[in-house]
Amino acid sequence: MATRRRLIAAVTFLAGLYYFLEFIVPPIIPWRTVQGEVVKVSSKAIVVRRTDGQIVSVPIRDNIIAYRKRPTGAPERVEPKSLHPGDQVSIGPTTYLSDWITDVNNFFVVLGAMAWGMGLMSLWMVHSANIRKRKEEWYGSVLFFVAVAIGVVAGLGYGAESGVLKRLNDVVVNDVLRPMGSTVFSLLAFYMASAAYRSFRLKSREAILMMGSAFIVMLGQIPIGLWLTHRLPEPLWLPVMSQWILYIANSAAVRGMWFGMMLGAIAVGLRFWLSLERGAFFGKEL
């Protein structure tokens, strides 16, 4: 079991190590980086005037990369031969970390996408057990499997230009999935209205402040707010007050919360990366 834990900790560390190094380590080997203004570009070398005035010739080889400074100040990777005299550049041998990022990214994208079938498998196991044991409303599970089959067939029409499958795809997406999904989410509007009616009580000064802010924002977001207050001076218009709450009060409070969450995210990230996390899942027997 200890071997398994070590293996898992090792792959976790290695997976994170690449991205950590890609962020920390410069793309060009630091002690061999030449920074300055391009003086001359030829097929064999780039001549750069360094910030201390020294002229340096950097031969163009396969492992040489160049970063040109954009007008925004951010660096942009370019081919050394596409540099022009006057460009502010950092040039030198690559550390290869950034070169691999596309392939490493694709690796994790594909790996993550392969987990997609787990949802289907979980549901399959639950619903097939319902049918096997003839639990209450087991016919709902039969409907589930029929719907999966129809969904798979409809998915074959995804991206098609015409044909029966495209028609089925359009019907399934536009006339069944889309209305159903929207309607399920729209039930929240009613629950929220009911919850606001039952629980939003002015029991304290904080509650009064919160309700006042909520009413100003709610009325400021809709035309009625402007209609009610447009005869007042502009700073007292409900939309303007609502904007002030959102831009100043709310933004500042959210920033305060996010700075704390940033520290927490870095701390938790470190714990996951170094496999220091403990808890119900991480402490399980392997």
Place this chain on the structure above:
Amino acid sequence: MEHAANWQIWLAAIVTLGIYSYLWNDNKLYRMLLNVMIGLGVGYSFIVIWKNVLGPLWWQPMCRGFSAIAHGFAPGSVNALWILVGFLGTLWYFQFSRRYLWLSRIVIGMTLGAGAGMTFKQQFLLNAPQITDSFRPLVARADGTPLLNGSTAPVSFWMSLNNIIFVGTIVCVMVYFLFSFEHKSAPIRGAAKAGRWLLMISFGAFFGNTVMTRMAVFLERLQFLANDWGPIVPYWVWVAICAGLISAVWLALRKPPRKHTQQNQL
């Protein structure tokens, strides 16, 4: 919204009203429709993920790699290594095995590790400009620059007041959330209390926006029922719906019959 045949509009309306039947009470029709929705969604997404991600990014490069190997290790043969990702991807499914559960932890660990490694870059790039922007001049000129910056713009009272409130709110909210030490001293307690009050304003704004979002989803459905489905509904269906609503209202308003208990009889 977009032009569709009547039967398609009826299909969409039936599933919409079937799900809205839950607002009256939980019922079998609602549960059946949920099963259908989940089944359709899962089946459909399965194929689309293959067509959009796994196919072009994994299967096709892998096949090209094997094809290159078959042609005498032509350039591109290294793509055949993608098959290893296929083996790794199958490790996810050991989540369903009690004996070999630990194998799934390998890919979970890899995904978590990659995410954690990215957290540093992500959090830094996301929040560094936020930190620098939070240092605002408490006495500001109309162009947003500090008082002693050499600018000739006049001092702006409202901008200065906004900046004071802004910076003060950030500090007070951060003090409120600092639970690492006890809030003993008066300035810390005061700042934490002010932070709580300012958070109430923020939560009110959150609530206001939440209402807007939830209402928008419902309104889109209502618009469909009113503008797309309403005009094609025959009169007798409207009569039946109104009769149903009136019956429901009458049932709700009707007082329940008085129970004859021994106490009542006495």
Place this chain on the structure above:
Amino acid sequence: MNVLSRLQDIDRRWLYLALALSCLVPFLVTIRLPVYVSPETRSLYEAIDRCPKDKVILVDSAWDAGSLGENWGQVEVVFDHMLRKGIKFIVISLDITPLGPQFADKVISKLVKTKYPYRKYGVDWVNLGFTKGDWQAMQQIAKDIRRQFKRDSRGWSLDDAKHLPLMQRVHNIDDIYMIYSVTYSPMENWIPFVHGVYGTPIGFGCAGIQSTTYYRYILSKQLVGMLVGVRGAAEYDALLYPNVRERQSLGTQLIVPQAFGHTAIIVAVILGNVGYFAARKGERKVGTRR
């Protein structure tokens, strides 16, 4: 218990009925109300309006049925703006939902059919379809779009000059003027991984509930602008069409019913509190009698 105190115990189904009926009224009776254009909407409009002719706008339209009420209007008004002005754009759908490209296609085809029949797919816009990868995909798209997308949503290769002439001049972030991400909760990773590195302006179209966390990015100029919920779409429509009778977007259609819905909820909260305080007053009176 007095009459007022019963106001806090109304059956929830009456509340649902009242909410539904109050929202239904504007669909049956035309009511026009003035729209106040917020600063974040105006700055997004101006940013899109400034797009150079040789660049494209990348629209990440990653929403589906769950947020259709808000996001449909937000993409509709921006697509309307771009099609009207001849601004070329590319539609993608990153993570979140595989249905994103189809919904975007629906919005565009409706606009093309009704207003811009001279705009052609492949020349004025391209839909590259759905992809996964979060920040990895964003980096890929910025470095070389063809490493993330091999074909468009209709199956044509990106190098097919006959069907996709627009894509022949779009290769990486240098060819993209701006990114407009529309979904329930746009991915913040666009900001550090694209704007932070390349300086590309980013705009968001988001649900109202998520917008409160994005205002801080507008203040720090990491976001160039934002459309917030239904009102964002209605405001953008007001900028596109100063004459209220010409506005047809979903945002404009829903903003007045939204107003009625908000009012209904405010009334419900007030009634609940009136009932609560009346009941408390009654309890106190009973307490003193005892």
